[in-house]
Amino acid sequence: xxxxxxxxxxLNELNEISHxxxxxxIPLDELAKKVKRASELIAICRxxxxxxxxxxxxxxxxxGESK
Amino acid sequence: MEQLRLSELCRLVSDALQSVFxxxxxxxxxEIKERNDKGEYIYFELVEKATNSTEVIARINASxxxxxxxxxxxxxxxxxxxxxxxxxxxxxKAGVNYHPxxxxxxxxxxxxxxxxxxxxxxxxxKTIELLASKSGIRLIDNVLTTPNKELELPTVIKxxxxxxxxxxxxxxxxxxxxEQNIFGYKFSVETYFSILQGEKAAGQMKEQLxxxxxxxxxxxxxxxxxxxxxxxxxxxxxxxxxNLAHAVARFPIPVITGIGHLRNESIVDMVAHTSTKTxxxxxxxxxxxxxxxxxxxxxxxxxxxxxxxxxxxxxxxxLDHISAILTNGTIxxxxxxxxxxxxxxxxxxxxxxxxxxxxxxxxxxxxxxxKGLSDRFLDRQKHRIDLLQERVKxxxxxxxxxxxxxxxxxxxxxxxxxxxxxIGDAVQIIMHDGEAVSVINDVKNKI
Numbered sequence: 359x360x361x362x363x364x365x366x367x368x369l370n371e372l373n374e375i376s377h378x379x380x381x382x383x384i385p386l387d388e389l390a391k392k393v394k395r396a397s398e399l400i401a402i403c404r405x406x407x408x409x410x411x412x413x414x415x416x417x418x419x420x421x422g423e424s425k
Numbered sequence: 426m427e428q429l430r431l432s433e434l435c436r437l438v439s440d441a442l443q444s445v446f447x448x449x450x451x452x453x454x455x456e457i458k459e460r461n462d463k464g465e466y467i468y469f470e471l472v473e474k475a476t477n478s479t480e481v482i483a484r485i486n487a488s489x490x491x492x493x494x495x496x497x498x499x500x501x502x503x504x505x506x507x508x509x510x511x512x513x514x515x516x517x518k519a520g521v522n523y524h525p526x527x528x529x530x531x532x533x534x535x536x537x538x539x540x541x542x543x544x545x546x547x548x549x550x551k552t553i554e555l556l557a558s559k560s561g562i563r564l565i566d567n568v569l570t571t572p573n574k575e576l577e578l579p580t581v582i583k584x585x586x587x588x589x590x591x592x593x594x595x596x597x598x599x600x601x602x603x604e605q606n607i608f609g610y611k612f613s614v615e616t617y618f619s620i621l622q623g624e625k626a627a628g629q630m631k632e633q634l635x636x637x638x639x640x641x642x643x644x645x646x647x648x649x650x651x652x653x654x655x656x657x658x659x660x661x662x663x664x665x666x667x668n669l670a671h672a673v674a675r676f677p678i679p680v681i682t683g684i685g686h687l688r689n690e691s692i693v694d695m696v697a698h699t700s701t702k703t704x705x706x707x708x709x710x711x712x713x714x715x716x717x718x719x720x721x722x723x724x725x726x727x728x729x730x731x732x733x734x735x736x737x738x739x740x741x742x743x744l745d746h747i748s749a750i751l752t753n754g755t756i757x758x759x760x761x762x763x764x765x766x767x768x769x770x771x772x773x774x775x776x777x778x779x780x781x782x783x784x785x786x787x788x789x790x791x792x793x794x795x796k797g798l799s800d801r802f803l804d805r806q807k808h809r810i811d812l813l814q815e816r817v818k819x820x821x822x823x824x825x826x827x828x829x830x831x832x833x834x835x836x837x838x839x840x841x842x843x844x845x846x847x848i849g850d851a852v853q854i855i856m857h858d859g860e861a862v863s864v865i866n867d868v869k870n871k872i
Binding site: 369372375376384386389393396397404414 | 726729730733737740741743744747748750751754755757758759761762
Protein backbone atom coordinates (compact mmCIF):
# COMPACT_ATOMS: atom_id res chain seq x y z
CA UNK A 359 0.00 0.00 0.00
CA UNK A 360 1.36 3.30 -0.79
CA UNK A 361 1.33 6.63 1.32
CA UNK A 362 1.16 8.59 -1.88
CA UNK A 363 -2.62 8.40 -1.99
CA UNK A 364 -4.13 11.83 -1.89
CA UNK A 365 -6.26 12.97 1.02
CA UNK A 366 -9.31 13.22 -1.18
CA UNK A 367 -8.82 9.74 -2.65
CA UNK A 368 -8.18 8.32 0.81
CA LEU A 369 -11.31 9.99 2.14
CA ASN A 370 -13.39 8.71 -0.76
CA GLU A 371 -12.14 5.19 -0.21
CA LEU A 372 -12.83 5.52 3.51
CA ASN A 373 -16.35 6.69 2.81
CA GLU A 374 -16.86 3.72 0.54
CA ILE A 375 -15.60 1.27 3.13
CA SER A 376 -17.59 2.83 5.93
CA HIS A 377 -20.67 2.85 3.73
CA UNK A 378 -20.18 -0.82 2.93
CA UNK A 379 -19.60 -1.68 6.55
CA UNK A 380 -22.59 0.39 7.58
CA UNK A 381 -24.68 -1.46 5.04
CA UNK A 382 -23.18 -4.75 6.19
CA UNK A 383 -22.40 -5.45 2.60
CA ILE A 384 -18.89 -6.64 3.31
CA PRO A 385 -18.23 -10.38 3.47
CA LEU A 386 -16.77 -11.35 6.81
CA ASP A 387 -13.78 -12.86 5.06
CA GLU A 388 -12.87 -9.37 3.88
CA LEU A 389 -13.88 -7.46 6.98
CA ALA A 390 -10.54 -7.65 8.73
CA LYS A 391 -8.75 -6.69 5.53
CA LYS A 392 -11.16 -3.79 4.93
CA VAL A 393 -10.96 -2.56 8.53
CA LYS A 394 -7.19 -2.75 8.38
CA ARG A 395 -7.25 -0.77 5.15
CA ALA A 396 -9.65 1.73 6.71
CA SER A 397 -7.46 2.19 9.75
CA GLU A 398 -4.47 2.76 7.50
CA LEU A 399 -6.45 5.28 5.48
CA ILE A 400 -7.58 7.06 8.63
CA ALA A 401 -3.98 7.18 9.81
CA ILE A 402 -2.93 8.63 6.45
CA CYS A 403 -5.74 11.18 6.53
CA ARG A 404 -4.99 12.16 10.10
CA UNK A 405 -1.30 12.54 9.37
CA UNK A 406 -1.98 14.62 6.29
CA UNK A 407 -4.56 16.70 8.13
CA UNK A 408 -2.24 17.22 11.09
CA UNK A 409 0.71 18.22 8.95
CA UNK A 410 -1.50 20.53 6.90
CA UNK A 411 -2.79 22.03 10.12
CA UNK A 412 0.74 22.56 11.45
CA UNK A 413 1.85 24.06 8.17
CA UNK A 414 -1.15 26.35 8.03
CA UNK A 415 -0.58 27.45 11.63
CA UNK A 416 3.03 28.20 10.82
CA UNK A 417 2.08 30.17 7.70
CA UNK A 418 -0.62 32.08 9.55
CA UNK A 419 1.88 32.78 12.29
CA UNK A 420 4.33 34.10 9.75
CA UNK A 421 1.60 36.27 8.25
CA GLY A 422 1.15 37.78 11.69
CA GLU A 423 4.86 38.45 12.14
CA SER A 424 5.44 40.06 8.77
CA LYS A 425 3.34 43.01 9.76
CA MET B 426 19.07 134.53 -23.04
CA GLU B 427 17.46 134.09 -19.69
CA GLN B 428 19.00 131.41 -17.58
CA LEU B 429 17.31 129.44 -14.82
CA ARG B 430 18.82 127.35 -12.16
CA LEU B 431 17.64 123.74 -12.21
CA SER B 432 16.00 124.11 -8.82
CA GLU B 433 14.05 127.09 -10.13
CA LEU B 434 12.83 125.05 -13.12
CA CYS B 435 11.92 122.23 -10.77
CA ARG B 436 10.00 124.68 -8.64
CA LEU B 437 8.12 125.81 -11.75
CA VAL B 438 7.27 122.18 -12.52
CA SER B 439 6.27 121.64 -8.95
CA ASP B 440 4.05 124.72 -8.96
CA ALA B 441 2.45 123.71 -12.26
CA LEU B 442 1.69 120.23 -10.97
CA GLN B 443 0.49 121.65 -7.70
CA SER B 444 -1.95 123.90 -9.48
CA VAL B 445 -3.34 121.02 -11.55
CA PHE B 446 -3.48 118.21 -8.97
CA UNK B 447 -3.70 120.16 -5.77
CA UNK B 448 -3.72 117.25 -3.30
CA UNK B 449 -6.36 115.47 -5.34
CA UNK B 450 -6.36 111.72 -5.36
CA UNK B 451 -7.31 109.43 -8.24
CA UNK B 452 -8.28 105.79 -8.46
CA UNK B 453 -5.71 104.41 -10.90
CA UNK B 454 -5.57 101.02 -12.57
CA UNK B 455 -1.99 99.79 -12.93
CA GLU B 456 0.19 96.71 -12.96
CA ILE B 457 2.88 96.32 -10.33
CA LYS B 458 6.21 95.98 -12.07
CA GLU B 459 8.39 95.93 -8.98
CA ARG B 460 7.95 96.05 -5.26
CA ASN B 461 10.51 97.10 -2.68
CA ASP B 462 10.01 97.16 1.05
CA LYS B 463 12.21 99.52 3.04
CA GLY B 464 11.42 99.39 6.68
CA GLU B 465 7.69 99.89 6.98
CA TYR B 466 7.46 101.71 3.68
CA ILE B 467 6.57 100.09 0.41
CA TYR B 468 7.85 101.22 -2.96
CA PHE B 469 6.32 100.14 -6.22
CA GLU B 470 7.09 100.52 -9.86
CA LEU B 471 3.74 100.75 -11.64
CA VAL B 472 3.24 100.24 -15.35
CA GLU B 473 0.53 99.98 -17.94
CA LYS B 474 0.98 97.65 -20.85
CA ALA B 475 -0.57 97.96 -24.27
CA THR B 476 -3.61 95.70 -24.75
CA ASN B 477 -2.58 92.17 -25.75
CA SER B 478 1.07 93.12 -25.66
CA THR B 479 3.96 93.38 -23.26
CA GLU B 480 4.87 96.86 -24.47
CA VAL B 481 4.92 99.33 -21.59
CA ILE B 482 3.03 102.43 -22.43
CA ALA B 483 3.21 104.15 -19.02
CA ARG B 484 5.50 103.85 -16.05
CA ILE B 485 5.75 105.59 -12.69
CA ASN B 486 7.13 104.94 -9.20
CA ALA B 487 4.82 104.91 -6.26
CA SER B 488 5.26 104.75 -2.53
CA UNK B 489 3.18 103.90 0.51
CA UNK B 490 4.29 105.47 3.74
CA UNK B 491 1.28 107.05 5.43
CA UNK B 492 -0.06 105.07 8.39
CA UNK B 493 -3.61 104.88 7.01
CA UNK B 494 -2.28 103.82 3.64
CA UNK B 495 -0.11 101.06 5.13
CA UNK B 496 -3.14 99.85 7.12
CA UNK B 497 -5.18 99.79 3.91
CA UNK B 498 -2.54 97.62 2.22
CA UNK B 499 -2.47 95.19 5.13
CA UNK B 500 -6.27 95.06 5.01
CA UNK B 501 -6.07 94.29 1.32
CA UNK B 502 -3.85 91.27 2.05
CA UNK B 503 -6.26 90.02 4.68
CA UNK B 504 -9.28 90.29 2.42
CA UNK B 505 -7.85 89.02 -0.83
CA UNK B 506 -5.23 86.68 0.54
CA UNK B 507 -2.86 88.33 -1.84
CA UNK B 508 0.08 90.58 -1.25
CA UNK B 509 0.34 93.35 -3.83
CA UNK B 510 3.17 91.94 -5.83
CA UNK B 511 4.98 92.14 -9.07
CA UNK B 512 2.70 91.21 -11.94
CA UNK B 513 -0.57 92.09 -10.20
CA UNK B 514 -3.18 94.40 -11.66
CA UNK B 515 -4.27 96.72 -8.86
CA UNK B 516 -6.69 99.58 -8.39
CA UNK B 517 -4.95 102.09 -6.16
CA LYS B 518 -5.87 105.49 -4.89
CA ALA B 519 -2.95 107.76 -5.75
CA GLY B 520 -1.91 111.34 -5.44
CA VAL B 521 0.71 112.90 -7.67
CA ASN B 522 3.96 113.94 -5.98
CA TYR B 523 6.84 115.88 -7.27
CA HIS B 524 10.22 116.23 -5.62
CA PRO B 525 13.06 118.24 -7.13
CA UNK B 526 15.55 115.47 -6.41
CA UNK B 527 13.48 112.31 -6.69
CA UNK B 528 11.24 113.49 -9.47
CA UNK B 529 7.69 112.55 -10.25
CA UNK B 530 6.03 109.79 -8.29
CA UNK B 531 2.74 108.70 -6.86
CA UNK B 532 1.85 108.48 -3.26
CA UNK B 533 -0.63 105.66 -2.63
CA UNK B 534 -3.39 106.09 -0.04
CA UNK B 535 -5.53 103.03 -0.59
CA UNK B 536 -5.85 99.85 -2.61
CA UNK B 537 -9.18 98.35 -3.73
CA UNK B 538 -9.60 94.76 -2.56
CA UNK B 539 -12.98 94.29 -4.27
CA UNK B 540 -11.43 95.06 -7.59
CA UNK B 541 -8.69 92.57 -6.86
CA UNK B 542 -11.15 89.88 -5.81
CA UNK B 543 -13.25 90.44 -8.91
CA UNK B 544 -10.21 90.36 -11.09
CA UNK B 545 -8.91 87.23 -9.46
CA UNK B 546 -12.26 85.55 -9.77
CA UNK B 547 -12.51 86.55 -13.40
CA UNK B 548 -9.04 85.22 -13.97
CA UNK B 549 -9.91 82.01 -12.20
CA UNK B 550 -13.08 81.53 -14.22
CA LYS B 551 -11.20 82.21 -17.43
CA THR B 552 -8.49 79.73 -16.48
CA ILE B 553 -11.03 77.07 -15.51
CA GLU B 554 -12.92 77.56 -18.76
CA LEU B 555 -9.72 77.38 -20.72
CA LEU B 556 -8.80 74.13 -18.94
CA ALA B 557 -12.24 72.71 -19.62
CA SER B 558 -11.74 73.36 -23.31
CA LYS B 559 -8.67 71.09 -23.33
CA SER B 560 -8.95 67.46 -24.31
CA GLY B 561 -9.72 65.05 -21.50
CA ILE B 562 -10.91 67.81 -19.18
CA ARG B 563 -14.54 68.63 -18.56
CA LEU B 564 -16.33 71.06 -16.26
CA ILE B 565 -19.57 69.82 -14.76
CA ASP B 566 -21.28 71.72 -11.93
CA ASN B 567 -18.10 73.62 -11.14
CA VAL B 568 -16.21 70.37 -10.80
CA LEU B 569 -13.35 69.63 -13.14
CA THR B 570 -12.95 66.11 -14.44
CA THR B 571 -9.35 65.48 -15.41
CA PRO B 572 -7.25 62.55 -16.61
CA ASN B 573 -5.27 62.78 -13.36
CA LYS B 574 -8.44 62.31 -11.33
CA GLU B 575 -9.27 59.22 -13.31
CA LEU B 576 -5.97 57.59 -12.40
CA GLU B 577 -6.17 55.00 -9.72
CA LEU B 578 -4.01 55.45 -6.64
CA PRO B 579 -1.65 52.51 -6.18
CA THR B 580 -2.86 50.13 -3.48
CA VAL B 581 0.00 51.31 -1.31
CA ILE B 582 1.70 54.68 -1.65
CA LYS B 583 5.38 54.34 -0.86
CA UNK B 584 7.43 56.33 -3.34
CA UNK B 585 6.49 59.98 -3.27
CA UNK B 586 7.73 62.81 -5.44
CA UNK B 587 7.34 65.94 -3.37
CA UNK B 588 7.15 69.42 -4.83
CA UNK B 589 7.66 71.99 -2.10
CA UNK B 590 9.93 74.69 -0.87
CA UNK B 591 12.76 73.91 1.52
CA UNK B 592 11.70 76.80 3.69
CA UNK B 593 8.01 75.99 3.77
CA UNK B 594 6.70 75.23 7.23
CA UNK B 595 4.29 72.81 5.59
CA UNK B 596 7.22 70.77 4.29
CA UNK B 597 8.27 69.99 7.86
CA UNK B 598 4.67 69.29 8.89
CA UNK B 599 4.22 66.91 5.99
CA UNK B 600 7.49 65.04 6.52
CA UNK B 601 6.97 64.87 10.27
CA UNK B 602 3.46 63.48 9.97
CA UNK B 603 4.61 61.00 7.35
CA GLU B 604 7.64 59.79 9.27
CA GLN B 605 6.02 59.68 12.71
CA ASN B 606 3.03 57.59 11.64
CA ILE B 607 1.99 55.19 14.39
CA PHE B 608 1.82 52.23 12.02
CA GLY B 609 5.52 52.40 11.25
CA TYR B 610 5.06 52.73 7.50
CA LYS B 611 8.20 53.68 5.66
CA PHE B 612 8.13 56.13 2.79
CA SER B 613 10.67 57.05 0.20
CA VAL B 614 10.27 60.74 -0.49
CA GLU B 615 12.13 62.37 -3.36
CA THR B 616 12.00 66.13 -2.96
CA TYR B 617 11.81 68.54 -5.88
CA PHE B 618 12.29 72.00 -4.47
CA SER B 619 10.69 74.99 -6.11
CA ILE B 620 9.77 78.49 -5.15
CA LEU B 621 6.08 78.57 -4.38
CA GLN B 622 5.32 82.27 -4.58
CA GLY B 623 5.79 84.97 -7.09
CA GLU B 624 5.47 84.98 -10.81
CA LYS B 625 8.21 82.41 -11.41
CA ALA B 626 6.69 79.89 -8.99
CA ALA B 627 4.23 78.27 -11.40
CA GLY B 628 6.90 77.91 -14.06
CA GLN B 629 9.35 76.31 -11.65
CA MET B 630 6.78 73.93 -10.29
CA LYS B 631 5.88 72.88 -13.80
CA GLU B 632 9.55 72.31 -14.57
CA GLN B 633 9.84 70.12 -11.49
CA LEU B 634 6.76 68.23 -12.64
CA UNK B 635 8.51 67.56 -15.93
CA UNK B 636 11.62 66.41 -14.06
CA UNK B 637 9.48 64.06 -12.02
CA UNK B 638 8.02 62.69 -15.22
CA UNK B 639 11.51 62.09 -16.60
CA UNK B 640 12.70 60.51 -13.33
CA UNK B 641 9.60 58.34 -13.09
CA UNK B 642 10.83 56.39 -16.10
CA UNK B 643 13.57 55.00 -13.87
CA UNK B 644 12.28 55.43 -10.34
CA UNK B 645 8.53 55.02 -10.65
CA UNK B 646 6.54 57.14 -8.23
CA UNK B 647 3.26 56.21 -6.60
CA UNK B 648 2.15 59.79 -6.22
CA UNK B 649 3.22 63.40 -6.65
CA UNK B 650 2.51 65.65 -3.69
CA UNK B 651 2.32 69.45 -3.72
CA UNK B 652 3.06 70.88 -0.30
CA UNK B 653 2.97 74.57 0.50
CA UNK B 654 3.54 76.17 3.85
CA UNK B 655 0.57 77.14 5.90
CA UNK B 656 1.10 80.05 8.21
CA UNK B 657 0.21 83.52 7.02
CA UNK B 658 -2.13 84.13 4.17
CA UNK B 659 -0.05 84.21 1.12
CA UNK B 660 -0.21 84.14 -2.57
CA UNK B 661 -2.03 81.23 -4.14
CA UNK B 662 -1.78 82.72 -7.59
CA UNK B 663 0.81 80.22 -8.94
CA UNK B 664 -1.60 77.40 -8.15
CA UNK B 665 -4.27 79.10 -10.23
CA UNK B 666 -1.92 79.44 -13.16
CA UNK B 667 -3.12 77.77 -16.34
CA ASN B 668 0.09 76.05 -17.46
CA LEU B 669 0.73 74.45 -14.11
CA ALA B 670 -2.90 73.43 -13.66
CA HIS B 671 -2.98 71.98 -17.15
CA ALA B 672 0.20 69.99 -16.52
CA VAL B 673 -1.20 68.65 -13.25
CA ALA B 674 -4.54 67.78 -14.88
CA ARG B 675 -2.82 65.67 -17.51
CA PHE B 676 -0.03 64.29 -15.33
CA PRO B 677 0.21 60.48 -15.56
CA ILE B 678 0.95 59.99 -11.85
CA PRO B 679 -1.76 60.77 -9.26
CA VAL B 680 -1.25 64.21 -7.76
CA ILE B 681 -2.13 64.94 -4.14
CA THR B 682 -2.19 68.52 -2.93
CA GLY B 683 -1.67 69.91 0.52
CA ILE B 684 -1.35 73.59 -0.21
CA GLY B 685 -2.61 75.22 2.93
CA HIS B 686 -5.24 77.81 2.26
CA LEU B 687 -8.32 79.21 3.87
CA ARG B 688 -10.32 80.58 1.00
CA ASN B 689 -11.39 78.90 -2.23
CA GLU B 690 -9.35 75.98 -3.31
CA SER B 691 -6.81 76.65 -6.04
CA ILE B 692 -7.21 75.42 -9.57
CA VAL B 693 -4.38 72.94 -9.03
CA ASP B 694 -6.51 71.55 -6.20
CA MET B 695 -9.44 71.30 -8.58
CA VAL B 696 -7.56 69.34 -11.22
CA ALA B 697 -5.42 67.19 -8.93
CA HIS B 698 -6.31 63.60 -8.14
CA THR B 699 -6.93 64.39 -4.48
CA SER B 700 -6.76 67.69 -2.67
CA THR B 701 -6.42 68.28 1.03
CA LYS B 702 -6.52 71.50 3.00
CA THR B 703 -3.14 71.26 4.71
CA UNK B 704 0.21 69.50 4.40
CA UNK B 705 -0.56 67.51 7.54
CA UNK B 706 -3.86 66.37 6.05
CA UNK B 707 -2.07 65.32 2.87
CA UNK B 708 0.28 63.13 4.90
CA UNK B 709 -2.63 61.72 6.90
CA UNK B 710 -4.47 60.92 3.70
CA UNK B 711 -1.52 58.92 2.41
CA UNK B 712 -1.13 57.08 5.73
CA UNK B 713 -4.87 56.44 5.84
CA UNK B 714 -4.79 55.13 2.30
CA UNK B 715 -2.04 52.66 3.19
CA UNK B 716 -3.74 51.80 6.46
CA UNK B 717 -6.96 50.87 4.72
CA UNK B 718 -4.98 48.50 2.52
CA UNK B 719 -3.38 46.96 5.59
CA UNK B 720 -6.74 46.66 7.28
CA UNK B 721 -8.08 44.92 4.23
CA UNK B 722 -5.12 42.57 4.33
CA UNK B 723 -5.61 41.96 8.03
CA UNK B 724 -9.28 41.25 7.66
CA UNK B 725 -8.51 38.92 4.77
CA UNK B 726 -5.93 37.22 6.93
CA UNK B 727 -8.47 36.82 9.70
CA UNK B 728 -10.98 35.46 7.23
CA UNK B 729 -8.44 33.01 5.85
CA UNK B 730 -7.46 31.89 9.33
CA UNK B 731 -11.09 31.46 10.28
CA UNK B 732 -12.04 29.60 7.12
CA UNK B 733 -8.93 27.43 7.26
CA UNK B 734 -9.54 26.47 10.86
CA UNK B 735 -13.16 25.78 10.03
CA UNK B 736 -12.14 23.57 7.15
CA UNK B 737 -9.61 21.69 9.25
CA UNK B 738 -12.18 21.18 12.00
CA UNK B 739 -14.66 19.93 9.43
CA UNK B 740 -12.15 17.39 8.16
CA UNK B 741 -11.30 16.32 11.69
CA UNK B 742 -14.98 15.76 12.41
CA UNK B 743 -15.42 13.89 9.18
CA LEU B 744 -12.54 11.58 9.98
CA ASP B 745 -13.83 11.07 13.52
CA HIS B 746 -17.26 10.36 12.13
CA ILE B 747 -15.96 7.86 9.61
CA SER B 748 -13.77 6.35 12.25
CA ALA B 749 -16.78 5.96 14.56
CA ILE B 750 -18.89 4.48 11.78
CA LEU B 751 -16.09 2.09 10.98
CA THR B 752 -15.67 1.04 14.59
CA ASN B 753 -19.37 0.73 15.28
CA GLY B 754 -20.05 -0.77 11.89
CA THR B 755 -17.31 -3.30 12.31
CA ILE B 756 -18.47 -4.27 15.78
CA UNK B 757 -22.03 -4.42 14.49
CA UNK B 758 -20.96 -6.53 11.57
CA UNK B 759 -18.97 -8.81 13.82
CA UNK B 760 -21.96 -9.09 16.17
CA UNK B 761 -24.25 -9.87 13.30
CA UNK B 762 -21.94 -12.57 12.12
CA UNK B 763 -21.52 -13.93 15.62
CA UNK B 764 -25.26 -13.95 16.12
CA UNK B 765 -25.63 -15.71 12.86
CA UNK B 766 -23.05 -18.24 13.95
CA UNK B 767 -24.76 -18.63 17.32
CA UNK B 768 -28.08 -19.21 15.64
CA UNK B 769 -26.55 -21.80 13.36
CA UNK B 770 -24.79 -23.40 16.29
CA UNK B 771 -28.02 -23.47 18.21
CA UNK B 772 -29.81 -25.00 15.28
CA UNK B 773 -27.08 -27.55 14.87
CA UNK B 774 -26.92 -28.46 18.51
CA UNK B 775 -30.65 -28.67 18.95
CA UNK B 776 -30.98 -30.59 15.68
CA UNK B 777 -28.25 -32.97 16.70
CA UNK B 778 -29.79 -33.58 20.08
CA UNK B 779 -33.08 -34.28 18.45
CA UNK B 780 -31.42 -36.61 16.03
CA UNK B 781 -29.53 -38.44 18.75
CA UNK B 782 -32.68 -38.80 20.77
CA UNK B 783 -34.65 -40.21 17.94
CA UNK B 784 -31.82 -42.62 17.13
CA UNK B 785 -31.73 -43.59 20.77
CA UNK B 786 -35.41 -44.26 20.77
CA UNK B 787 -35.08 -46.26 17.65
CA UNK B 788 -32.19 -48.12 19.16
CA UNK B 789 -34.10 -48.70 22.35
CA UNK B 790 -37.00 -50.02 20.42
CA UNK B 791 -34.76 -52.17 18.33
CA UNK B 792 -33.17 -53.36 21.51
CA UNK B 793 -36.50 -54.09 22.99
CA UNK B 794 -37.62 -55.87 19.87
CA UNK B 795 -34.34 -57.64 19.70
CA LYS B 796 -34.66 -58.95 23.26
CA GLY B 797 -38.00 -60.59 22.66
CA LEU B 798 -36.76 -61.93 19.46
CA SER B 799 -33.63 -63.31 21.00
CA ASP B 800 -35.55 -64.79 23.89
CA ARG B 801 -37.72 -66.68 21.51
CA PHE B 802 -34.72 -67.57 19.49
CA LEU B 803 -32.98 -68.88 22.59
CA ASP B 804 -36.04 -70.80 23.63
CA ARG B 805 -36.19 -72.38 20.26
CA GLN B 806 -32.54 -73.17 20.37
CA LYS B 807 -32.89 -74.58 23.84
CA HIS B 808 -35.71 -76.68 22.72
CA ARG B 809 -33.73 -77.91 19.79
CA ILE B 810 -30.79 -78.59 22.04
CA ASP B 811 -33.04 -80.51 24.38
CA LEU B 812 -34.26 -82.53 21.46
CA LEU B 813 -30.75 -83.06 20.28
CA GLN B 814 -29.66 -84.01 23.79
CA GLU B 815 -32.44 -86.44 23.94
CA ARG B 816 -31.41 -87.81 20.63
CA VAL B 817 -27.77 -87.93 21.59
CA LYS B 818 -28.70 -89.61 24.81
CA UNK B 819 -30.47 -92.28 22.81
CA UNK B 820 -27.35 -92.72 20.73
CA UNK B 821 -25.04 -93.41 23.72
CA UNK B 822 -23.39 -96.90 23.66
CA UNK B 823 -25.23 -98.07 26.77
CA UNK B 824 -28.60 -97.19 25.29
CA UNK B 825 -27.55 -98.77 21.96
CA UNK B 826 -26.45 -101.91 23.77
CA UNK B 827 -29.65 -101.87 25.66
CA UNK B 828 -31.55 -101.81 22.42
CA UNK B 829 -29.91 -105.23 21.48
CA UNK B 830 -26.71 -104.23 19.89
CA UNK B 831 -23.31 -105.77 21.05
CA UNK B 832 -19.69 -104.68 20.73
CA UNK B 833 -16.90 -107.06 19.72
CA UNK B 834 -13.38 -106.62 20.95
CA UNK B 835 -10.27 -108.55 20.12
CA UNK B 836 -7.33 -108.13 22.41
CA UNK B 837 -9.13 -105.11 23.86
CA UNK B 838 -9.46 -103.67 20.35
CA UNK B 839 -12.93 -102.72 19.13
CA UNK B 840 -13.76 -104.66 15.96
CA UNK B 841 -15.68 -102.70 13.41
CA UNK B 842 -14.66 -104.60 10.22
CA UNK B 843 -14.76 -108.30 9.21
CA UNK B 844 -11.24 -107.94 7.93
CA UNK B 845 -9.99 -107.51 11.47
CA UNK B 846 -10.80 -111.06 12.37
CA UNK B 847 -9.76 -114.37 11.26
CA ILE B 848 -11.08 -117.83 11.95
CA GLY B 849 -10.01 -119.13 15.23
CA ASP B 850 -9.72 -115.70 16.88
CA ALA B 851 -11.05 -115.43 20.35
CA VAL B 852 -13.25 -112.38 20.64
CA GLN B 853 -14.94 -110.69 23.59
CA ILE B 854 -18.67 -109.97 23.10
CA ILE B 855 -19.83 -107.08 25.23
CA MET B 856 -23.57 -106.60 25.98
CA HIS B 857 -25.32 -104.08 28.16
CA ASP B 858 -25.44 -106.29 31.17
CA GLY B 859 -22.40 -108.56 30.71
CA GLU B 860 -19.73 -110.16 28.52
CA ALA B 861 -19.16 -113.38 26.69
CA VAL B 862 -16.12 -114.91 25.00
CA SER B 863 -16.41 -116.83 21.75
CA VAL B 864 -14.25 -118.28 19.01
CA ILE B 865 -14.73 -117.37 15.40
CA ASN B 866 -15.81 -120.25 13.07
CA ASP B 867 -16.18 -118.53 9.89
CA VAL B 868 -15.49 -115.18 8.25
CA LYS B 869 -17.29 -113.90 5.28
CA ASN B 870 -16.40 -110.66 3.70
CA LYS B 871 -19.15 -108.81 1.97
CA ILE B 872 -17.03 -107.66 -0.88
